[in-house]
Amino acid sequence: MGQIERFADLVVRAGVNVQPGQGVVIDSDTAHLEIARAVVEAAYRAGAGWVDVNFVDGPIQRSGVDHATVEALSASRPWALARIEEWRTTGVVSIGLVGDPDPHLFDGADPARVAARRHEEVSARRNALFNGMRWSLVAAPNPGWAQQIFGEPDMDRLWAAVTTAMRLDSPDPAAAWQARSATLAARAKQLDALELTEVHYLDESTDLTVGLPPRVRWTGGGLVDPDGITYLPNLPTEEVFTSPDRRRADGVIRVTRPMVIAGQLITGLRVTFKDGRISEVSADEGGDVIRAQIETDEGARYLGEVSLVDRESRIAKAGIVFHNTLYDENAGCHVAWGQSFPWTVEDGMKMTPEQRTEVGLNTSGIHTDVIIGGDGMTVTGTGPGGTVEIIRDDAWVL
Numbered sequence: 001m002g003q004i005e006r007f008a009d010l011v012v013r014a015g016v017n018v019q020p021g022q023g024v025v026i027d028s029d030t031a032h033l034e035i036a037r038a039v040v041e042a043a044y045r046a047g048a049g050w051v052d053v054n055f056v057d058g059p060i061q062r063s064g065v066d067h068a069t070v071e072a073l074s075a076s077r078p079w080a081l082a083r084i085e086e087w088r089t090t091g092v093v094s095i096g097l098v099g100d101p102d103p104h105l106f107d108g109a110d111p112a113r114v115a116a117r118r119h120e121e122v123s124a125r126r127n128a129l130f131n132g133m134r135w136s137l138v139a140a141p142n143p144g145w146a147q148q149i150f151g152e153p154d155m156d157r158l159w160a161a162v163t164t165a166m167r168l169d170s171p172d173p174a175a176a177w178q179a180r181s182a183t184l185a186a187r188a189k190q191l192d193a194l195e196l197t198e199v200h201y202l203d204e205s206t207d208l209t210v211g212l213p214p215r216v217r218w219t220g221g222g223l224v225d226p227d228g229i230t231y232l233p234n235l236p237t238e239e240v241f242t243s244p245d246r247r248r249a250d251g252v253i254r255v256t257r258p259m260v261i262a263g264q265l266i267t268g269l270r271v272t273f274k275d276g277r278i279s280e281v282s283a284d285e286g287g288d289v290i291r292a293q294i295e296t297d298e299g300a301r302y303l304g305e306v307s308l309v310d311r312e313s314r315i316a317k318a319g320i321v322f323h324n325t326l327y328d329e330n331a332g333c334h335v336a337w338g339q340s341f342p343w344t345v346e347d348g349m350k351m352t353p354e355q356r357t358e359v360g361l362n363t364s365g366i367h368t369d370v371i372i373g374g375d376g377m378t379v380t381g382t383g384p385g386g387t388v389e390i391i392r393d394d395a396w397v398l
Contacts (some may be wrong), residue, residue: 003159006168007140008038010235012046014174015136016093017231020047023092030057031101032140039095058105065106065113074116087133093231094135098326101144103260111292114264132226138235139326148323164318165236165327177232181221187240187308188220190398194388196381198248199306201333203376208273210306210335211248213360215346218242223343238313238330243340245360246302249273253335257321257328257371264289265323269370277301278337290368294337299364305336309373310396325369332373333391338366 001009012018024043028036033055040051064073087094106114139145141162143153150157163169170176196216201208220240222232255269268284278301281290294300307329315322315331322328340361342348348356353363379391390398 003163003168004035004038005042006173007138007162007166008035008042010166010168010173010177011039011095011136011138012042014177015138015232015235016095016134017229018043018046018048018093019229021049022047023087023090024048024051024095025087025092026051026053026095026097028053028055028097028140029099029101029142030055031142031144032097032099035140036097039097043095058102062105062109065109068113070113070116073113092133094133096135096137097140098137099139099142099145099324100148100260101142103144103148103265103323106264106289109264111288114289115292115296134225134229134231136232136235137326139322139324145324149320161318161320161322165315165322165330167236167314177235180238181232184220184237184240185222186220187396187398188218191218191240191242191308191381191390194381194383194385196383198382199244199390200380200382201251201253201335201372202378202380203372203374205254205270206252206372206377208249208251208253208335208372210303211245211360212242212306213245213345216242217344217346219341219344234326234330236315236327236330238315239307239309239334241305241307241341241344243342243344243361244303244306245276246299246304246340246362247276247360249276249303253370253372255370255372256332256374258323259325259328259370260323261286261289261293261368266290271370273303276303293366293368296366297364299362300338300366302337302362302364303335304338304340304362304364304367305334305369307334307336307369308379308390308396309333310391311394312396325371328371329369332371332394333377333379334369334371334373336367336369338362338364338368 036053043051141158146155146158147153167173167176196212198211218240222230224230252272258267264286266286270282272280278294309332313330315327345359375394377394380387381390
């Protein structure tokens with residue numbers, strides 16, 4: 001089995017865990033065509049009843065941003081919303097092949113138009129995923145991504161790095177991920193036992209204190225759907241995470257890895273929080289994209305996730321900046337502004353939207369992860385038992 005076939009098999013078996021007769025929806029850029037074909041083949045081998053692929057294309061998206069109005073770009077299609085709901089209710093699983101083939105796709109474009117694209121449909125898809133739909137996001141190697149990392153489209157080097165990060169070098173990658181998931185799940189249980197009320201991130205450039213809701217629960221490794229089937233929402237994943245109280249974040253963060261948001265490269269990002277809300281944004285490059293993004297809805301300026309990652313991460317061990325948030329967020333501690341995860345609060349999945357808001361969870365059509373960890377990062381947590389060290393100099397010590 002070749003690299004692409006091993007990659008596709010892992011996504012299907014460990015990522016969404018396709019069951020016999022199940023429908024599968026794959027979202028892919030046209031740049032990922034060869035990998036998408038392999039994932040389709042792997043899904044059918046696993047017993048999928050049907051597989052549909054929804055392709056997007058960068059130049060076509062750029063044309064829309066250049067010529068359509070903000071109102072047209074943000075308008076949802078009723079048939080698209082109905083289709084998403086049908087997927088959720090009929091047990092379809094979702095695979096997203098990401099990995100930006102052109103990180104400069106929207107350079108020079110109007111940031112408001114870039115941020116406006118199909119906001120409601122993205123929110124509807126996220127709500128479906130949070131309400132029982134199994135999904136997995138995985139970055140697909142492509143020449144544009146290799147160019148961004150290495151300065152040349154060296155696919156051999158990219159596949160070597162992806163093989164390390166995805167554990168494709170293991171005799172049975174799916175089994176290797178099951179073992180790693182068990183370690184992350186054990187860490188989550190450790191954190192749950194501490195009943196933490198806040199966490200504090202500290203290094204030379206970051207000093208952020210974030211409050212946690214009552215009865216908060218940490219998640220590590222995979223998730224379990226309502227039918228008891230396990231899956232990995234992100235591949236790779238090296239994090240233990242939860243959702244904070246959106247009203248309680250104060251301090252400043254420095255983002256330690258470049259990131260691509262809406263097709264534009266962001267570097268040197270610095271963000272200040274006051275009373276939970278983003279109050280200031282600056283960046284060496286791409287700051288206007290972030291400033292436009294956090295204006296998209298009321299919840300966009302508030303945190304929806306806090307995460308813990310240590311230096312034992314396979315992504316960290318790969319030794320490169322992937323210029324891909326899905327990978328780079330798993331190289332170090334990170335936070336995200338935007339949508340919270342309702343399952344991170346006890347009985348959160350049963351709560352009404354108003355009840356979730358009352359306990360401090362955030363609601364937004366966006367969810368943007370930014371990496372703040374790395375050498376020198378220390379994280380402490382405070383709870384009924386006092387303050388404990390969780391990570392010291394990027395190493396897990398709890």
